[in-house]
Amino acid sequence: MKAVMVMFDSLNRHMLPAYGCDWVQAPNFERLAERSVTFDRCYAGSLPCVPARRELHTGRYNFLHRSWGPLEPFDDSMPELLKNNGVYTHLVTDHTHYFEDGGATYHARYNTWEFVRGQEGDHWKGQVKDPVIPESVNGAKMGDLWRQDWVNRQYMDTESKHPLARTFRQGLEFIESNKDEDRWFLQLEAFDPHEPFFTPDKYKDFYPHAYEGRHFDWPDYGKVTEQPEEVRHVIYEYASLVTMCDAYLGKVLDAFDRYNLWEDTLLIVNTDHGFLLGEKQWWGKNVQPFYNEIVHLPLFVWDPRHKKRNVRTDALVQTIDLAPTLLDFFDVKIPEKMQGQPLGPVIGAGAEIREAALFGIHGGHVNVTDGRYFYMRAPIHPDNAPLYEYTLMPAHMHKLFGVEELQTMELAEPLPFTKGCKVLQIEASTVFNPFLYGHMLFDLEKDPSQQTNLQDDALEVQLSNLMIRLMKESDAPAEQFARLGFGEGEEITGEKLKRQAKEREQWFRIDLGIGETWTPEAAMAYLAMFRPVPLARRSFVKESFIHYLKQEQIKDITEQHMILFTEQFGPLGKSMQRAVRMFAKQSN
Incomplete structure (x- = not known):
């Protein structure tokens, strides 16, 4: 054979x-x-x-x-x-x-x-x-x-x-x-x-x-x-x-x-x-x-x-x-x-x-389909956190993990599939930000090209709980459930989904306390800018952005202001700028 x-x-x-x-x-x-x-x-x-x-x-x-x-x-x-x-x-x-x-x-x-x-x-x-x-x-x-x-x-x-x-x-x-x-x-x-x-x-x-x-x-x-x-x-x-x-x-x-x-x-x-x-x-x-x-x-x-x-x-x-x-x-x-x-x-x-398929990219939407319905679950917080990498081989696509990334790593207890090996738990970040899109639900039978995002609370509850079960079967770490608004993996309800939807709306009402104005696109680009920034540095970046706006006497904020602002952060700024530019395309 x-x-x-x-x-x-x-x-x-x-x-x-x-x-x-x-x-x-x-x-x-x-x-x-x-x-x-x-x-x-x-x-x-x-x-x-x-x-x-x-x-x-x-x-x-x-x-x-x-x-x-x-x-x-x-x-x-x-x-x-x-x-x-x-x-x-x-x-x-x-x-x-x-x-x-x-x-x-x-x-x-x-x-x-x-x-x-x-x-x-x-x-x-x-x-x-x-x-x-x-x-x-x-x-x-x-x-x-x-x-x-x-x-x-x-x-x-x-x-x-x-x-x-x-x-x-x-x-x-x-x-x-x-x-x-x-x-x-x-x-x-x-x-x-x-x-x-x-x-x-x-x-x-x-x-x-x-x-x-x-x-x-x-x-x-x-x-x-x-x-x-x-x-x-x-x-x-x-x-x-x-x-x-x-x-x-x-x-x-x-x-x-x-x-x-x-x-x-x-x-x-x-x-x-x-x-x-x-x-x-x-x-x-x-x-x-x-x-x-x-x-x-x-x-x-x-x-x-x-x-x-x-x-x-x-x-x-x-x-x-x-x-x-x-x-x-x-x-x-x-x-x-x-x-x-x-x-x-x-x-x-x-x-x-199998009853359903689970799929996704690390830090992105978690997705599930049963062949008929297709549900994309976004994080409930614009920081897309908590999010960690679990590895004994800390390498990215083209390079090793940087020293700065590794300074916050911890040794985590073995995961069910690591054969008793403890693993490095390293804070993760991504340039893309699935929070900006929210949850998405499609009926592949009636809408195979996925043009219409369904609003069906009962179906969303059903698919959310299916996703939770599959994530548990896949030994998902606890923070993945928290990131998606699933608590510690308990069954989700329609009431909880509605409450999370209202909380999501509030995140796009940004107020830095300096009397600034935002277009909806600029607010979303601002959230995107923080995606590659390590959690420990986000407060510093926010305060630096406020200082920049005051210094330049900027009141009406656009994506371009964020692109100019990121130039002061070196390699990290390039990732921040890429995130903003990527979103600037999205808002056209």
């Missing part, structure tokens, strides 16, 4: 023909659907990229305890469990985040791995002289990442040099070399169609359109401020990359046909999350509420034990189910603390493995 996982990054479900899209050219995804089970209700769990991969290894939600970070010493890693039980595991990837501080423990869990360089500003090719960068409609806002990407692109002047092509070539070489062997798992993982949406012209030619604007294939996360023709152009750039991904998926399907791997090889084709391409006036992920475009995922599985093909299932499944599925396939014992369930019973017998 063998297994292949073809994993794409930021693959939008709603842009695949197998899920109803009638204009994106992706014939091999259609071919895949004819050879496998298509899952209609697959949801993400922990987001974004690396938290999703921690779920892929551990079969557990991690967003309630931790943001982006490495695998922990107490984590059960699916590839390592396979390796320790006689299954050869191999990773081929061009996902650069595996090789940064915040992801550096993942690749070593496999027997062997190959890393293809060059994606999204990967620190690959050295060039002191600045590269020639076309003027972009959104500017070079990503700084060094943007610069490095344009250095790297000089080395990708043919399709064969593109990281996607090189990644699949190496994955296919592994299949070719090991097709006659038994008990191996290949994770063939492509960074595409993640931004930037960079493709050879042959794939752009599938989507001819009139466009005379500046170069634009990498939107910055935030509200859409571009013109409609620019948005349309980026959608076509993304579609071109999906078509390129489809072409290389086809090469894997060809290998399955050529060597008749369908007889004994599990095939999983999946992604970590989607990407907003102007829907709801948003670009990207992470900073906005997690609408369906981001969390409702495509998933295709061929299981040779059941040989179900060209069928669909509406069973509610998640990323956490993939680790136990692979362990079950190879008859490896599933750890007790894995929350996911094997998909074999779903495929073979139509089993329902």
